[in-house]
Amino acid sequence: MQICDAATSFGGPLCGFSSSSPKILIKGGTVVNAHHLEASDVYIENGIILDVKPNIKVGDDVTIIDASGKFVMPGGIDPHAHLAMEFMGSETIDDFFSGQAAALAGGTTMHIDFVIPPNGNLSAGFESYKEKAKNSCMDYGFHMAVTKWDESVSKDMEIMVKEKGINSFKFFLAYKGSFMVSDESLLEGFKKCKSLGALPLVHAENGDAVFEGQKRMIDLGITGPEGHALSRPPVLEGEATSRAIRLAAFVNTPLYIVHVMSIDAMEEVARARKSGQRVVGESVVSSLLLDDSVLWDPDFNIAAKFVMSPPIRGPGHAEALQAALSTGVLQLVGTDHCTFNSTQKSQGKHDFRKIPNGVNGIEERMILVWDTMVASGRVSVSDYVRMTSTECAKIFNIYPRKGAILAGSDADVIVLNPNASFEISSNSHHSRTDTNVYEGWKGKGNVEVTIAGGRIVWQNDELNVVPGSGKYVEMPPFGYLFDGISKADENYISSLKAHVKIQNY
Ligand SMILES: NC(=O)NCCC(=O)O
Numbered sequence: 001m002q003i004c005d006a007a008t009s010f011g012g013p014l015c016g017f018s019s020s021s022p023k024i025l026i027k028g029g030t031v032v033n034a035h036h037l038e039a040s041d042v043y044i045e046n047g048i049i050l051d052v053k054p055n056i057k058v059g060d061d062v063t064i065i066d067a068s069g070k071f072v073m074p075g076g077i078d079p080h081a082h083l084a085m086e087f088m089g090s091e092t093i094d095d096f097f098s099g100q101a102a103a104l105a106g107g108t109t110m111h112i113d114f115v116i117p118p119n120g121n122l123s124a125g126f127e128s129y130k131e132k133a134k135n136s137c138m139d140y141g142f143h144m145a146v147t148k149w150d151e152s153v154s155k156d157m158e159i160m161v162k163e164k165g166i167n168s169f170k171f172f173l174a175y176k177g178s179f180m181v182s183d184e185s186l187l188e189g190f191k192k193c194k195s196l197g198a199l200p201l202v203h204a205e206n207g208d209a210v211f212e213g214q215k216r217m218i219d220l221g222i223t224g225p226e227g228h229a230l231s232r233p234p235v236l237e238g239e240a241t242s243r244a245i246r247l248a249a250f251v252n253t254p255l256y257i258v259h260v261m262s263i264d265a266m267e268e269v270a271r272a273r274k275s276g277q278r279v280v281g282e283s284v285v286s287s288l289l290l291d292d293s294v295l296w297d298p299d300f301n302i303a304a305k306f307v308m309s310p311p312i313r314g315p316g317h318a319e320a321l322q323a324a325l326s327t328g329v330l331q332l333v334g335t336d337h338c339t340f341n342s343t344q345k346s347q348g349k350h351d352f353r354k355i356p357n358g359v360n361g362i363e364e365r366m367i368l369v370w371d372t373m374v375a376s377g378r379v380s381v382s383d384y385v386r387m388t389s390t391e392c393a394k395i396f397n398i399y400p401r402k403g404a405i406l407a408g409s410d411a412d413v414i415v416l417n418p419n420a421s422f423e424i425s426s427n428s429h430h431s432r433t434d435t436n437v438y439e440g441w442k443g444k445g446n447v448e449v450t451i452a453g454g455r456i457v458w459q460n461d462e463l464n465v466v467p468g469s470g471k472y473v474e475m476p477p478f479g480y481l482f483d484g485i486s487k488a489d490e491n492y493i494s495s496l497k498a499h500v501k502i503q504n505y
């Protein structure tokens, strides 16, 4: 496979593509939205979907894509990726350009990255990530991490939401000594998020207990990658998930739990949702497909590539999370794409605590979810669109510009052939990393065409990506999860007032 990079000698036209935004007609396919599925054509001009109806007639200047027997769907939106992230003494091997090129080859046309602010300074973090992202070849948005609490963070959160297009903040309950925040800071952060209409995101593991668990393993002489899983068991994810959810209930704010990896965490999300609390549970591809036996591989390089946090869990968790996703207990699928190559991972060869945490997935997500959830019969094609694209667009308040095949939506579209097949290999993937946690994975279905911003960027197994062509997508506050929150607050306050009155008599 070939990446055609218009900024290099592999110019777009050399790949047989135009790098401009052409007029495109996708003909004869089945158009799938989260709400509806119909036989229809899709007409695209100037980066926008102009028409969706059967038998659209066009002139000779239009590029025709034959989608007979195939599904035409919104491009995937990955709610969780880390590109050019500095973490654990390394920087991810995928930057915005290479990670996004890989994403486009796999049918994802937008991702939301996490700004990790230096010394907790949000404004500086935003500027540095805008710089990192300037070579983007697909659209992207930002979540902002809050790694400490003080007045300047509180003020900066306001600036991020009101001026910079950020509507979500991530709080880490793990990574003691670096990103981890206290419950006090978490509470302050939740209150601030709520007042701004921004969604709090939580990495839920008990960081103090993880620290203790790591010490236990090292004291026992367990220094290999298996020590990573053993030191941070599901109970610590369950505890932190429960704590975050209960504190969110206390504040009455919506909450989003990132990378739900275990039954323990998933059941906390399920319990909260059943009680009516607005909690979103994000699965990631690794949580749905892998089990932790890989961490016991005698080859360090193989075992280390699977080290991520929270860890990949033991047998049974993946199937339970698939079931939770198919029944709506979990709402969407991300990747937590955060790639470190073998050399970077080997910095933890003698101490699992030093292995940079993270796995790949941004390129593989769409086909692996298709194979695992749709080809297996677990969910419908419309549900697939919902969990890989539409739900993310709705939660982060960019629907229907993103996440839909509708007239007026951005022309981020894929053509998926359910009768094709795929095989994953680090030799042919487009990420810069030298390993793949899905190495050798084979399955049914493949993304044959990706259109991003109205340009054909992936066709005939060739990429035609242009650095700088991706746009920053501003995400406005007060998405649908905030509907009715103030009404519930009013009712709560009047019930308190009524109570006080009774006590006074
Ligand atoms: N998940 C992981 O191992 N790396 C990325 C950082 C995070 O999301 O916690």
Ligand SMILES: [Zn+2]
Residues within 6 Å of the ligand: 203, 258, 259, 309, 310
């Ligand atoms: Zn995390």
Ligand SMILES: [Zn+2]
Residues within 6 Å of the ligand: 080, 081, 082, 336, 338
């Ligand atoms: Zn992450």
